[in-house]
Amino acid sequence: MSRVNTVLGPIPTEELGFVAVHEHIGYGMPGSELDSVWWRTPEERYAATVPKLRRFHENGGGTFVDVTGICNGRDVDHYRSLSAKTGVHIVACTGFVGGDTALPHFARAGVEYLTEQFVHEITVGIGDTGSLAGVIKVGVSRGGRMTELDKRIYRAAARAALRTGVPILTHLAIDAENAIAIFNEEGLPLHRVLFGHVDDGVNAEKTRDLWIAEQGGRVGFDTFGYETELPDPPFWARPRKERLDHFLRFIDKHLDAALASADANCSPLGWPGVEGHTVNYLFDDLIPDLRDAGVAEATITTIFVDNPAGFLTITKD
Numbered sequence: 559m560s561r562v563n564t565v566l567g568p569i570p571t572e573e574l575g576f577v578a579v580h581e582h583i584g585y586g587m588p589g590s591e592l593d594s595v596w597w598r599t600p601e602e603r604y605a606a607t608v609p610k611l612r613r614f615h616e617n618g619g620g621t622f623v624d625v626t627g628i629c630n631g632r633d634v635d636h637y638r639s640l641s642a643k644t645g646v647h648i649v650a651c652t653g654f655v656g657g658d659t660a661l662p663h664f665a666r667a668g669v670e671y672l673t674e675q676f677v678h679e680i681t682v683g684i685g686d687t688g689s690l691a692g693v694i695k696v697g698v699s700r701g702g703r704m705t706e707l708d709k710r711i712y713r714a715a716a717r718a719a720l721r722t723g724v725p726i727l728t729h730l731a732i733d734a735e736n737a738i739a740i741f742n743e744e745g746l747p748l749h750r751v752l753f754g755h756v757d758d759g760v761n762a763e764k765t766r767d768l769w770i771a772e773q774g775g776r777v778g779f780d781t782f783g784y785e786t787e788l789p790d791p792p793f794w795a796r797p798r799k800e801r802l803d804h805f806l807r808f809i810d811k812h813l814d815a816a817l818a819s820a821d822a823n824c825s826p827l828g829w830p831g832v833e834g835h836t837v838n839y840l841f842d843d844l845i846p847d848l849r850d851a852g853v854a855e856a857t858i859t860t861i862f863v864d865n866p867a868g869f870l871t872i873t874k875d
Contacts, residue, residue, distance in 0.1 A: 562870045563680070563692035563724065564621075564647045565637045574647065575620020577866035578837045580727065580754055580780035580819035583607060583624050583640065583648070586631045586827025588661055596828050600636065603825035610824050610836045611644040617841040621647040623819075623870070625727055627654045627695040628675075629661050631827040634687040649870065652679035653695035653715055655729050657707035665707055672714035673721075680722040692870060694719055696737075697729025702764065704736045712737055716744035723872040727752045731765045731777070738773055747774065752817060752869055754778035757804055759786070759796035771812040776869055779805045780819035783839035788832060802847050813857060817865050818844065 560571040584591075584603055591597060598606075614622065626632045634650055641648040653676060654660050664672070679691040694715045699705050704712070715726050726746075728737065731753035741748060756767040758781040767777050785791060785798045809816045820839040823831040840862075848858055 560871045562649065562872065563690040564641070565634055565650050565687075565689040566641050566647075568690070569647060571867050571871045573620070574863075574867050574870065576618050576862050577621040577623065577870070578614070578619060578819050578840060579623045579752070579817050579866050579869070580625055580778055580821050581622055581837050582626050582821070582823045583637055584631050584633065584825045584827050585626045585823055586829070587659060588629045590828025591631055593828050596826070596830055598825065604636070604640070607640060607824040608643060610838065611640055611646045614837050614841075615645050617838060619646060619837070619841070621649060621866070622837065623649040623651075623693060623727075625651050625693065625695045625729075627651060627659065628664065629659050630655055632684070634684045634689045638687065638689060649692035650684060650689060651693045651695040651727070652676045652684070652691035652718075654697065654711055655695060656697035656699045657705050657711055658699035660707065660711070667710075669710050669714045669717070672711060673717045676714060676718035677721055680718065680724050691724065693724055694726045695729065696726060698733050702732050704733050709736070709740060712740045713744060716741050716746040719746055719750055720744065720874075723874040725750045725752065725869050725873075727778070728754050730754065730761060731756045731767065731770060732761050734766060734770050738770075738775065749774055749776060750873065752776040752778050754780050755821070757781055757796065757801050758784065758794040760794040762796065762804065767808055768811065771808075771815040776815050776817060776865070777808065777812065778817050778819065779808070780817070781821045782818060782844045783820045783822065783835045784832060792832060802851065806851055806853070809853075809857065809861070813860055814865065816861055817869065818861055820844070
C-alpha cells in the first residue's frame with residue numbers, strides 16, 4: 559500500500575486529497591518566537607490557526623504540508639492537535655530551511671550525523687512526539703550560492719531520502735546546478751525532489767525552471783499571493799499576472815512536474831507575514847485565476863491532487 563507520513567500517522571496516498579504542498583503553521587528564525595514585538599502565546603497562535611485550517615478543509619483541502627524546518631519553530635504537538643481538531647492531514651518535515659538557519663550544534667555536524675538525524679525523524683519520530691516526518695526540507699543560504707554547510711545538508715538529505723523513501727523539498731531553486739550535481743552523485747532520482755520558489759520576485763530570473771524539469775525534477779510555483787499590488791509588498795513580491803503567466807507557460811510544457819502553493823504562515827513567529835495572506839489564497843484567488851485563463855478542471859486536479867500524491871508517496875527506487 560502506498561502511504562505518506564502525517565503527524566497523526568501514516569495514511570494511504572489516496573487519502574491526501576487536495577494538497578497545499580509548501581506552507582507553514584508558524585515559521586520564524588531561531589529565537590524569533592521570543593521577540594517581544596511579535597511574540598504570541600501558544601493559545602493565541604492556536605486560535606489564529608484553527609479557522610484558517612477549518613476553512614481550508616471546508617474549501618476541499620485535504621493535506622497541508624508544513625515545511626518549517628529544524629530550528630524554525632517546528633512544533634509537532636501543536637500540529638497534531640490542529641490536525642485532530644480540523645480534519646486536515648498535516649505533513650511535517652525534517653531538515654533545514656537553509657544552512658544559515660541551523661544552530662551551531664547542527665552547523666558543525668558532518669554529513670553522516672545529519673543523515674542520521676533526518677532518518678531518525680522519518681523512521682522513529684520527531685522528538686518524543688512519535689510523529690514521523692514526511693518530507694525533507696533543504697535550502698540555499700542567503701546570498702544565492704550554496705555554502706559548504708548547505709552542500710552537507712543537501713548530501714545528507716539525498717542519503718536519507720534514499721534510505722527512507724521520503725521526498726525532498728527545497729526552499730529555493732536557485733543554484734540548482736549544484737543541487738542537482740549533488741543529488742546525481744548520491745544516486746537520487748530527481749523526480750523525488752521538488753525545487754521550490756521558482757516564481758518569487760527575487761529568484762524568478764535566476765531560476766531555470768524549464769531546465770530543472772528537463773533534468774527530471776519537480777518544480778514548485780509556491781509563492782502565489784505575494785504580489786506587488788499589495789499595500790506593503792514583501793521584497794520577493796511579483797505582479798500577480800506576471801507570476802500567473804509564468805505558471806501557465808510552464809504547465810503548458812511540463813504539467814506533470816508542476817506543483818503550486820501559497821507559502822503562507824498561519825500564525826507567524828517573528829516577521830508578521832502579509833496581512834490576510836493564508837493557504838486559502840489557493841481557493842480564493844489562484845484557482846479562479848486558472849479557470850479564468852481557461853485551465854481545465856482535470857489540469858487543476860493534476861496540479862493539486864495527482865502530482866502532490868506522486869511526490870509525497872514514500873518510494874524506494
